[in-house]
Amino acid sequence: MLRQLGPFIVASVPIIILLLIVLVLIFATGFANLGSSFWGSDWNPPKAWGIAVFVVGSFVTAIPALFLAMAIGLGLAIASTVYLPRWATRILDPFVDLLAGIPSVVYGIWGYLLVAPYFGKVLNPWVYAHFSFIPGFGGRAPISDGLGLPISIFLLTLMALPITTLLIRDSLRSLPRELWESGLGMGATRWEATRRIAIPYGSRGILSAGFLGFGRAFGETVAVAMVLNVMAAYPVNFYSATGTMASQMFLNLDAAFGSSSWLAALSYMALVLLAISLAVNLIGRRLVARVVSYEVAGL
Amino acid sequence: MANALGGAKETLGEELLYDRSARTRWRLGFDKWIGRLLPLLFIVAILPILDLVYYVASNALPTLTWTILTSTNPYAPDALGVPIISTAEMMTAATLVAVVLGLFGGVATAEFLSDRTAAIVRTSANMLVGTPSVVLGYMGYFLFCVRFGWGLTFIAGAFTLAFFMTPYIFRIADLAFTSIPRHIREAALGSGARPYQYVVRVGAPIAFPQILNGVFLAMAIGVGETAPIVLTTTASKVLPTGAFSPVSFLTATIWENFSQPSGSPEIALAFQAALLVVIVVVGLNVIVRIISARYQRRLEGLFQ
Amino acid sequence: MSGTLPDAGGPVISVQHLSVKARARAILDDINLDFGRSSLTAVIGPSGCGKTTFVRTLNRMAELTPGLTVEGSVLYLGQNIYDTQVNPVMVRRRIGMVFQRPTVFPTSVFENAAFGLRLIHEDEDTIDKRVTEGLQQAGLWEEVKDDLDRAALSLSGGQQQRLCIARALSVQPKVILLDEPCSALDPAATQRVEATMEFLKQNYVLILVTHNVGQAARVSDRIAVLSSGRLIEVGATADVLERPQQAFTEQFITGRFT
Incomplete structure (x- = not known):
């Protein structure tokens, strides 16, 4: 153990940074007691510090994005591992990886200036006109600027998609060739062999894709800050705005300057966000052995 | 299930390879079509990338x-x-x-x-x-x-x-x-x-x-x-x-x-x-x- | 008993002028061979002679290997399985296959044996009956009947291989291809699988690929010898082993060639 001490100190850089983050945030709260309002729904500085709106807002944006990214990711992964010829996947797969490389602020400017007006003028009114009978899709009419939940979910889906696709692809590819062939040898179609053998075989990896994709969407900051029209309110319906923890923290730090309770409230929020993100990541990474392609892709 | 699809079930021990039962046609057809439709999902990944790059470039280059x-x-x-x-x-x-x-x-x-x-x-x-x-x-x-x-x-x-x-x-x-x-x-x-x-x-x-x-x-x-x-x-x-x-x-x-x-x-x-x-x-x-x-x-x- | 063949004459599988190429290289060259009812034919030959490729052409598994082209025809009860009208899925349902290593799926013993039946949406009663029959015929029933829900991967290698045989049997094929099914098993497990094969050959057409002459001698009725993609010799097991017609066969069975 003593012989390992020197290398361990050098190697523990990630542990030190992680501890540093936690300790700095804890001290940044000044151990302030924000009273009973902290877990409430009313965020009204400097009177009320209810962060529940932002916790809920983070889930409300991240969960639909996760479902979309999982569904599309599963489809893309099946298409490229089962159905498409090698040469086609060589051309197509890098596009998905490229989605991971686009900086979120660039997604944001594209979303804010080009996609959001389209959502506001075309897509949201159309959904409102035809699907307002579904609970959550009726009520207050969508605003024409298009900022709000739908565009946020759209951008978060694109940002989570490379993670889910890559991990699901890896899970499906991990199926031993003999197992695949014996499925087909039983008279299964490719789809049946995928659904009944490859997906159950790779289920841990697919579940892990879900956790890590969720983590990505849950912590996303700048793009959401640009297109969600962040506010401290629960969403009233599908088209409305809300706030996420990450975007609120990002936009609100300037305003909090000089107010110790305000900074404390934001620091507590940072700790909540960090705790959820780390938990989700820990579970996601525990589900699968080391995924080399992941590390190489920087995910 | 088979009846819901309105066809006869495949019979076991069938000797013919040219099986034309509704169930078989459904299975083979489903596989064929899902194999054609799933690759279309790549549009979801490729279109935003191309659109984003084109949009940014077309707004950046004229005045650059x-x-x-x-x-x-x-x-x-x-x-x-x-x-x-x-x-x-x-x-x-x-x-x-x-x-x-x-x-x-x-x-x-x-x-x-x-x-x-x-x-x-x-x-x-x-x-x-x-x-x-x-x-x-x-x-x-x-x-x-x-x-x-x-x-x-x-x-x-x-x-x-x-x-x-x-x-x-x-x-x-x-x-x-x-x-x-x-x-x-x-x-x-x-x-x-x-x-x-x-x-x-x-x-x-x-x-x-x-x-x-x-x-x-x-x-x-x-x-x-x-x-x-x-x-x-x-x-x-x-x-x-x-x-x-x-x-x-x-x-x-x-x-x-x-x-x-x-x-x-x-x-x-x-x-x-x-x-x-x-x-x-x-x-x-x-x-x-x-x-x-x-x-x-x-x-x-x-x-x- | 289920799986009993009708008495109509003619071979179950008739291989005619079968050639396989991997790009320009010939892997199998003009094979002609019939497989009759209720028999176990062992295909033997040195490694690389094309015997695995040969059985894989019999249920169109060969086409899963990129770059292989198959010429000639394989008739199953008179129908060419390479006919453009025939879907490989239908061929593989009727001509089952067992692989070198056990390939159980990561589910329960029961679901493994029921796999092929689930695909064609058999009703639960039929599935129960066929799974039981399959496990009995494969000689596994006594060992697993108390706990059919246990994970298939918790079985021993020999049990897993017999489960794969039961899985192939459950859809009532007429032909079962066995591609060196004992190569990953210890001698005791090999013995159990061989006993299973001996039992099954009364009712099925079994085609066994093996590099083990002793195994061919123990279980087969007939031996086909392949060398460098060509069919060298075919005949009753005793004849081929005791009075080989070709020098190559003699060399191979006496172990001078591996």
């Missing part, structure tokens, strides 16, 4: 001039020289710090730690990658800007960015050394080399391309980050003169100008900054791909 790229005039609304040079300087500083922290950490993890300790360290590196960048920005702000009293300056931004990039370099350095074939390590140690001699003389030359890759990858991720930079620096119109002077960054330029009125020089500046960032990020990713394909072949050669 050489003067904009090089001008450092603080009074011109359309000068990108300061963010470009500042970004290069910030990236250089952050990369240097991150390489020192990540490279040695990764190598030590791969070569000198027991499996159990290494697993803990690796998990924490993965946790760090999963930490939202805004949380890291808060850490940087409270520690560097406030606690250390550095203010919103070059050094605060560079260190925050370095902490952000470190785990990526760390993981790749670790991976590069753990993926060296076992027999090469054993041959080196078996012929009397000390572990650090193995690392420097044998391991490093083999692992170098992939580590370089990791550095490029971390740079690609770092140059696209916005939240940690915006939280720890302040927009500067002039070039930084030292570690403790205000600084600018390309992504911060986008953030500051994205809601300017359309047609203004500021919004054009945002698009031009976005185009540059995309070019740098995609360029670095292409380099990473090329190196990693070559490295893979080289590594496979070592196994023979």
Whole structure:
């Protein structure tokens, strides 16, 4: 153990940074007691510090994005591992990886200036006109600027998609060739062999894709800050705005300057966000052995 | 099920290969059509990329001039020289710090730690990658800007960015050394080399391309980050003169100008900054791909 | 008993002028061979002679290997399985296959044996009956009947291989291809699988690929010898082993060639 001490100190850089983050945030709260309002729904500085709106807002944006990214990711992964010829996947797969490389602020400017007006003028009114009978899709009419939940979910889906696709692809590819062939040898179609053998075989990896994709969407900051029209309110319906923890923290730090309770409230929020993100990541990474392609892709 | 589909069930022991039962037609048809439809999902991935790149380029290029790229005039609304040079300087500083922290950490993890300790360290590196960048920005702000009293300056931004990039370099350095074939390590140690001699003389030359890759990858991720930079620096119109002077960054330029009125020089500046960032990020990713394909072949050669 | 064949004459599988190429290289060259009812034919030959490729052409598994082209025809009860009208899925349902290594799926013993039946949406009663029959015929029933829900991967290698045989039997094929089914098993497990094969050959057409002459001698009725993609010799097991017509066969069975 003593012989390992020197290398361990050098190697523990990630542990030190992680501890540093936690300790700095804890001290940044000044151990302030924000009273009973902290877990409430009313965020009204400097009177009320209810962060529940932002916790809920983070889930409300991240969960639909996760479902979309999982569904599309599963489809893309099946298409490229089962159905498409090698040469086609060589051309197509890098596009998905490229989605991971686009900086979120660039997604944001594209979303804010080009996609959001389209959502506001075309897509949201159309959904409102035809699907307002579904609970959550009726009520207050969508605003024409298009900022709000739908565009946020759209951008978060694109940002989570490379993670889910890559991990699901890896899970499906991990199926031993003999197992695949014996499925087909039983008279299964490719789809049946995928659904009944490859997906159950790779289920841990697919579940892990879900956790890590969720983590990505849950912590996303700048793009959401640009297109969600962040506010401290629960969403009233599908088209409305809300706030996420990450975007609120990002936009609100300037305003909090000089107010110790305000900074404390934001620091507590940072700790909540960090705790959820780390938990989700820990579970996601525990589900699968080391995924080399992941590390190489920087995910 | 079969009846719901309105057809006879396949019979077992059937001797004919030309099975035309409804159930069989459904099974084969489903497979055929799902195989045709699923690839169409690639449109979901490819269309946004092409649209985004086209949109940014078409808004950036018409007004882009050489003067904009090089001008450092603080009074011109359309000068990108300061963010470009500042970004290069910030990236250089952050990369240097991150390489020192990540490279040695990764190598030590791969070569000198027991499996159990290494697993803990690796998990924490993965946790760090999963930490939202805004949380890291808060850490940087409270520690560097406030606690250390550095203010919103070059050094605060560079260190925050370095902490952000470190785990990526760390993981790749670790991976590069753990993926060296076992027999090469054993041959080196078996012929009397000390572990650090193995690392420097044998391991490093083999692992170098992939580590370089990791550095490029971390740079690609770092140059696209916005939240940690915006939280720890302040927009500067002039070039930084030292570690403790205000600084600018390309992504911060986008953030500051994205809601300017359309047609203004500021919004054009945002698009031009976005185009540059995309070019740098995609360029670095292409380099990473090329190196990693070559490295893979080289590594496979070592196994023979 | 289920799986009993009708008495109509003619071979079950008739291989006619079968050639397989991997790009320009010939892997199988003009093979002609019939497989009759209720028999076990062992296909033997040195490694690389094309015997695995040969059985894989019999249920169109060969086409899963990229770059292989198959010429000639394989008739199953008079129908060419390579006819453009025939879907490989239908062929494989009727000509089952067991692989070198056990390939159980990561589910329960029962679900493994029921796999092929689930695909064609058999009702639960039929599935129960066929799974039981399959496990009985494969000689596994006594060992697993108390806990059909246990994970298939918790079985021993020999049990897993017999489960794969039961899985192939459950859809009531007429032909079962066995591609070196004992190559990953220890001698005791090999003995159990061989006993299973001896039992099954009364009712099925079994085609066994093996590089083990002793195994061919123990279980087969007939031996086909392949060398470099060509069919060298075919005949009753005793004849081929005791009075080989070709020098190559003699060399191979006496172990001078592996």
